[in-house]
Amino acid sequence: MGLYLVSVGAEEWFGAEEGEYGETASALNEELRRRGLPPYASLPEESDFVPGAGLRFEEKLSPSMAGFGALCEAHLARDEGETLAGWSVLVPFSLEDDVRLSVGSAYADETLVAGAPQVLALAERLAVALELPVDAIPERCDNLELTLWFLDGPAKELATTRPGPWSEDLATSYYVALYLRAAQHSLRRGCPLVYS
Template identity: 65%
Template sequence: MEADFVPGSGQAFEEKLIPSMTGFGALCQAHLSREEAETVCGWTVLVPLSLDEEIWLPINSGYTDSTMVAGAPQVLAIAEKVAAAVDLPAETPAMCDNLDLTTWFMDGAAKELAAVRPEPWGDDLDTAFYVALFLRAAQHSIRRDCPIVCT
């Protein structure tokens, strides 16, 4: 950990892909074009640059036989669409550090908020987790001017 690290500063970004992505895939299918869904769900490397199109590399990524490099500005625009579709709450951690989203969604804070304020995002917390994950990853990449690798 960096010596000048301050929790909540958004200097680090790591999350665990624990929940099922089934609901997120259905949400993307309902609100995005096929190309947009492939971009937001399929990147392996997210770079803070605007790209005219994704870059496909013939390098095994651990999940697939190739690696997709996507531009964070493009992913952010797509992620904002699905965040609006579920009305992601302002309380969702924004300046994420290691496991902030995972902890918020899996350890009960999100469930508690959804219980007192029923809104579309709270209907499926696994889906809301992935909405927040892709949104915050793109924001982090742009804010910190750094790539993010999904491993």
């Protein structure tokens, strides 16, 4: 159990069954129309799971977020911090302003939608501030690769050979990497990400 960040395919996004996102999809498209933007209608299907293929995204939010919250306060404006980590749905297109929908999400009475380009830019700023070794961190995150990399050893091993601000608090670095890779995945695959 626990909180996971996962990608969503077309069938689940437009579905009307319990646990699917059809109501959110409709509400978002209505708000996009109101803003003069095209609807979000073209999503990939979730492919059969092939570990390491990078077609799905699944990571667990398990370390403490205290250090990450402090990092956001130190380097981002309040509204930027909410855009980076306060959303319930991440979509693969630009949103000048986050979209607040009066549709319940998995863990709140409303849904906050953020654009992946904005989240990516903010995560990249934090990655630079931490001197995060982005080249060494898993890019494909479809089977808890990022979670395991930070929690099960490789990050600790790398911290001894490539120390820096990132290695002082691996939980904080994990969340920077998580939002960075989530935004990259959303843009690469053209799919939304949600918490489940």
